[in-house]
Every structure is written in structure tokens, then in C-alpha cells.
Amino acid sequence: MFLEFFNLREQPFGVSPDPRFLYLGPGHREALASLYYGIEANRGFLSLVARPGMGKTTLLFHLLAKFSHTARTAFIFQTQCNSREFMRFLLAEIGIENEVNDFVRMHEQFNRCLVQEARAGRRFIVVIDEAQNLDASVLETVRLLSDFETPQAKLLQIILVGQPSLADKLATPGLTQLRQRITSLSGLSPLTPQETACFIEHRLKVAGHTGASLFSAEALYLIAEASEGIPRQINNYCFHSLSLACATRQRVVDTDIVEEVLNDLDISRFLSEVETPASMSRLVSTGVVNPDSISESDDQVVEKRTAAPKSVLSSRKVSKDSLSPAEAVQHMRDVTRLLNNWRSGVEHPSD
DSSP states (O other), rough: OOOTTOOOOSSSSSSOOOOOGGOOHHHHHHHHHHHHHHHHTSSSEEEEEOTTTHEEEEEHHHHHHHHTTTTTEEEOOOOSOHHHHHHHHHHHHHOOOOOOOOHHHHHHHHHHHHHHHHHOOOEEEEEEETTTGSOOHHHHHHHHHTTTTTTSOOOOOEEEEHHHHHHHHHTSGGGGGHHEEEEEEEEEOOOOHHHHHHHHHHHHHHTOOOSOOBBOOHHHHHHHHTTOOOHHHHHHHHHHHHHHHHHHOOOSBBBBHHHHHHHHHOGGGGGGOOGGGGGGGGGGGTTTTOOOGOOGGGGGHHHHHHHHHHHHTSSSOTTTTTTTTHHHHHHHHHHHHHHHHHHHHSOOOOO
């Protein structure tokens, strides 16, 4: 472990959503303020939408910590469930034992808890993470929870958190009533190169680092570029860079170290080989061509079926070492399209 080598008290680039390490850049600060004031104003439904790895969960833990003395909170992670299971998860999260599956009974139990908290002058905040996984029927159940209110105020604040597909789901006609109840919609943008450098230095400082930076300016820029400003990726690259620097007894992470880490973590190195022209002869044995249905007069057709893919694929040399992940994906799409065109020509040959 590199903590002793770099004189750090704790791991600065861990995977747990520790609010102490939250870096509040302009985008994260704006989202936090929007959620905070939405709760303070008793706005009911709020939403936070961002790409994976942007720090949504860490931001929410930081938000809930601000209300730890004035609100009852529940954080729901299990979102691949039906409505009855969702209610059971919710009750369990707030410490209510429930051994029955009666949906009405569970609603009554939850309502009593809301009323008790309201009488005690406390808010009730429910955060639903990975909400894009909820079925429409469960989202309708969530909407009905907002009906718990008094003439003066909402008894419950609900924050729906998810990836961009959550916005797609909320935009469907069947969820119009829920969408109309969402009074605040926040997002998180990737960090700029400058923000990435500040993000890294902030986490190192929280972990106990003092003195000159552990990363060269060029290394910081390379990490910002490779990570696309996504905090989870930044953490991953920094962790492995410091580990490699420690192993090689280097006190400062330079571009050579970062480049080696990027290469080690490049998943495209382990992708399956693209099918080569020589292996296309296996089309006959795998069912594309049925040898039992071919007569001697069909030799030209057989030659066409087995040779066509070679001519199609020979126009583009495949080397997984020379293709980026995006280029590899595009190449596979090109191959699929060309093969489909070829098969269509074999099945419906021109006269």
C-alpha cells in the first residue's frame, strides 16, 4: 500500500461514497444547492440525473448529513423490485419490522411514521438511487406516497436519482402525473481539466497530504483527458498511478506512469478477436449454408457464399492493438452491416 510511502493518513481515492472527500466544483455545488433549497421549501419531488460515476451518491450523502439532526431519512438502493417489495424495502430502511405482504397495511404503517415525525417537527426525506431501474408501476407507487400531506405542508420529500435513462422514462406519457410533480431537476457535468486537478488535490489534502503535488502538471492533464472528467474514473486512475509510483519508488507521478496505467486498464485489450476472413469458411459448418441442400451445380453459389465475406472484410485490416474502443465498436457495426448485405444478396440473388 502506498499510504506510508506518500505519508497519507488514509486512502484518498477509495470507492466508497465518503462525503468528506466530496469536491464541490461549480456543477456539483449548483446541484447541491438546488436539492437543499428544494427540501427546505417542502417542494415534494426532486430529481438528480447524471451519468454513472459522476458522484451522485456521494453528493446525496453530503446532502443528508446536513439534515441529520432535523429530518428522518431513508436511502433506497434496491430498485429492481415490484411495488410490494419496494414498500418492504422502505419500511425496513426506517426500522419498521414488517412480516406481512398486505400492501394497504404497509401504507398505513408508513403513514403513521410520517405523522409521528411531523408532530415532532422533523422532515422526512426519502432518496431513491438508481431510480431508472424502477418499473412504471413502482414509480406510480412512489407518486402515491406524495399524497401523504397536510393542508399546510408535504409530509414527505422524495428525491429520485438516476442515470439519463431516468429522464427518458419520466418523459413517457404514462408517467405524466409523476413528471408534473417533480419541482426541481438537477444534473452533474463532467469536470474540466482544471476542476480535475482541484478534485485530485482536494482528495489528497483530506487524506493528509501536505507539500508539493504528487502528480506532475502533465500527468494531471492526461488523467483529466483519459477520464473525460468523470470522478469515478479519476479516482481509479489516481489509485493505480500512486500504486505504480510506490512500486517503482517514484515520489511524483509523471506521464510515463499514467500512460502505463491507462494501458493496463484498457479493456479493449481483452475484447474478443474480430472474425478474420479465413474463419469465414466456417459459415458453412455453422448453418449459414446447408451443405446437404447443395448439388454439384451449386458450386458457384458455394464459392460465392464462402468468398464474399473475404472480399467484404479485406477492404479493412483489423488489428485490435491499433483500434481504439470506439473504432473497434464502429468496425463491428460495419462488419455486421456488410455481412447482412452479403447474406441478403445470397438469399435473393439477382437474375
